[in-house]
Structures are given as structure tokens and as C-alpha cells.
Amino acid sequence: MVVGAGNSAVQVAAELAQVARVSLASRAPVRFCPQRPLGRDLHFWLTLTGLDTAPLGRLQRRPATMAVIDDGRYRTALAAGRPERRPMFTAVDGLALTWADNTTEKVDTIILATGYRPDLDFLAPLAALDPTGRPLHRDGALLTHPRLAHVGLEWQRSLSSASLRGVGRDARRAARRIARELRSR
Template identity: 35%
Template sequence: MSRTTQVVVIGGGQAGLAAGYHLRRLGVDFAVLDAQDRPGGAWRHAWGSLSLFSPAAYSSLPGRPMPAQVGAVHPDAGHVAAYLTDYERRYGLPVHRPVHVTGVHRDGRFLRVETGSGDWRAQAVISATGTWWRPFLPAVPGRADFRGRQLHTVGYGSPRDLAGLRVVVVGGGNSGAQIAADLAYGTELTWATRRPPRFLADDIDGRALFDAATARRRALDEGRTDTGGVASLGDIVAVPPVRQARDAGLLKAAPMFVRLDRGGVVWADGTRADADAVVWCTGFRPALSHLAPLGLRGRRGRIAMDALEGTRSVAEPRLHLLGYGDWTGPASATLIGVGRPARDAARAVADLVR
């Protein structure tokens, strides 16, 4: 069975819903294809204690402010998933799930979106699959020899799962700091980072990060000096649990080890630490395997984007990428940041299909 529409949006998380909101307002015929069996995107799969960097008022998608969570300044992942569920229903967005997209192909004047339940033909495609589904694990020597438990951020649930164990948390970003803080009280914790942790000032939240990313993008577009964006401020937002563990002296980072052995981790000077589990908080890569048939990746694996229309593929103008990071719009991987590039992508494809 093959269906035809003007625009297919691949991914029903926050980026896909933001795109759908703007496409609906523009009167475009579209479909959102989501691989998940329920609304909420990646937020439904996050660890239990994960919370936003900002209050609800600064964490909203276009058109619908996120309501505050009772008893919490920074909403947790469950609250965000419920908000996305309500958002999808409120605007009657045409989300089809579960639909697994396996490839996007050129098909004359159409793009053919191949799925496990039939093909879709569209004049334009917005890819909004995010990064959660493609966790990155570094090639550290001895990783295959380690006899303990290894899990990535995506597989971490709660401190109860590792209670009483000797745990090494790897990674100096936000997920590493938050999970290390989570485990600091009930495990024998080692927190390993490639460089000393850089905590942002305690009063900086997601709104300030969005402003910094936007200012950097504007400076680059205007040919001015690179402001450094978010990276110039630090790597770790001091959300309350991180701040509490840090101030209690429980977040003391060790340098990154050079290898693992059967029972633990080993540093360059031969020092080692026994471990029962390693939690790799080592980031993600864009989930773009469905675009492979288009042959768009450059030498470094990155799809070249139009300098003026930051979400549009240079080599395939009918394709827009949304929500993968600053290279697809300033702070576009965040709730507050995805609205503007979603609007721009929706307007561009609306002009194209009319």
C-alpha cells in the first residue's frame, strides 16, 4: 500500500510535533510517522530522576505553554512526556504509530518514504528523529574484556538498579553529572571525565543557554567573531541534585582511564579501580540511517546544510533536518529552541509544495 501527502515528518518527538504545529497552521497536508507506540518521544525512556534545566515556562513548544509541575521548579521527564502527549492531541496532529521508517528514496518529483507498513510519497520530508536512538560508545581498550555490567545513558533507570555496587560513571557532560549525582549516595562511585568538569554558574538555566546559542548563530551568520555559544559558559548545568551532590563534596571527578580489564578500570600510571558496573554517559549521534539511500553524507559523515535555510539539505532541497543540534538551528535539540527552526522548515516546505 502506498499513500501520498505533501509533507512527511519522520519522528513524533518534540521536533516532529513542533514541525507539525507549524505545518497545520500553514494548511499543508502532512503526516507524522513515529516509530514509538505511544506519544512522548525519548522522554518516555529517560532515567527516573532526569529533570529539565529550566522551569516549565521556558520549556514550551510553540503555541502551548508547558504547565508547571506541582511541587517541582524543574519538570521531570514524565511531566514532559505528558505535555507532549497533550500537545499532540490538542492540535490534532496526524501522527501515525508505530511506523518504522527504513529508508527515504528519490522517486521522480517525489521522495518515497519506505516503512515497515507501506510506502509514503511526499513532495518534501522533514527528518526529526533526534539522537536518543543512536547512543555512542567510545572505543576504549579492554571494553570487551570487562566482566561487570556496562550500560549507556539510555539504559540507566535509577540508583536502585546499582545500589551497593562499585560504579564508574564516564562523561563530563550533563548526563554524566546528573547520573553521577544520582549514584553518589548509594554506590561506591568513580566519576571519570576527559577534562575537569566545568559547571555553569548556578543561576544559568536552559533559557540562558538558548540565548547563548542564538547569539552565536547570529554572530556567525553576520560574519562577526564567534562568541563560543553555550560551550563558552561551561559543560554542566547545575540543576539542584547536581548542585547538592557537588556542594556535599560527592562529585569529585577523576581523569579518564586508558583501558578496562576484567575487573575494573586502569589509568595511565597503572592505578586501577575495581568496578562492578560502568555507565557510559558518552553522548549520542544523529539517528539518520533512514536517509542513507539519498547519499547525502560528506567525508565526516555530516549532511551539508544550506547556510541561509539552516534546516535544508544542500544536495536534496526537498529534505529538511530538524532537532539534531545547533547545526540544524540554534538549540534545536531543546524544547525551547526547536520552535524557530521548526517554523522556518515548515515555511520552506510549504513554499515548495504549493
């Protein structure tokens, strides 16, 4: 059983389904985005249009979920039932899953590929947090402590903030902001 509906979950489940019986459980159906729209890689278009770096993070009340970037093989694998996509189970007891119809099923392995949501409550003594638990910041620097910064949060500044291609850009912005703060003291 692989749990999740994002890139990692679908990719892991599809690869495992080549050699084993695999189910993919998720709360919602898997959404797909083409890997190569108009013959070019999706990341080319995100860069060309500026969407990859556009400071849209401030506009996000709740970070948007991403579709699975697919060249066609994952959609094909799911359509063929390899892996089988199932609605989320309702309970887990060891390796026994309970489904919505109250039936149970034993599985050999459960792989959680559910992504992450930062749990930043420990910052509460230092930082004001928004309703979703994310620290209030400007370019990564905490509003309550401008010499303390973070990077890598989903939609911190842009679509790519939580990825390798975006975290460096956000880290440079945070470092410049902290340097300005230190010079002003």
C-alpha cells in the same frame, strides 16, 4: 563509574553518590555555569538576550560543548568527592578499568553519559557532508535535496536546536522551507 562531564553525567553521578561509592571519569574537568545568574534562571537570560535563538549554528565549525548548569549542589558534591572526579581510564575489559598509571580497578557498573555526536554517514549518498560529518543544509533542508530535512542536530541553527525548546522552532522553519520548495515546482 559514570563516564562524562556534562549535565546528565554529573547529575546521575551526584545522585548515585548519595547511596554508593561513585567515580566520574572524563577527559576534561567539569565546567560549571550558574543556574540562576543575577537571580533569574539561565534560560530566562538566554531568551531575553536572544542567544537562545540567534542563528549562530552556521558559524560553528565544531559545536561548542556546554557547561554543567548548576545551582551549586553539583559543584559542592564534586568538591566533597561525592562523586570522585577522575581522569578518563585508558582501557576497559568487561568491568575492569585500566588507568593511565597501568593500574586496574574492577567496578560494578559503567554508566556512559557521554552525550552523542550524530553519525550521519548514511546520508552521504543523498547529502553533501561538512568535515565534521554533518549534512550541509539551510534551515534543516538538505542543500542537495531541498525537500528532505532534518531537525534536532546540535547547533543546527542555534544554541537550543538540540533541545526540546528549540527543535520545534527548527522543525517549523524546515517545514516552511520545504513548503516553499514544493510550491515553486
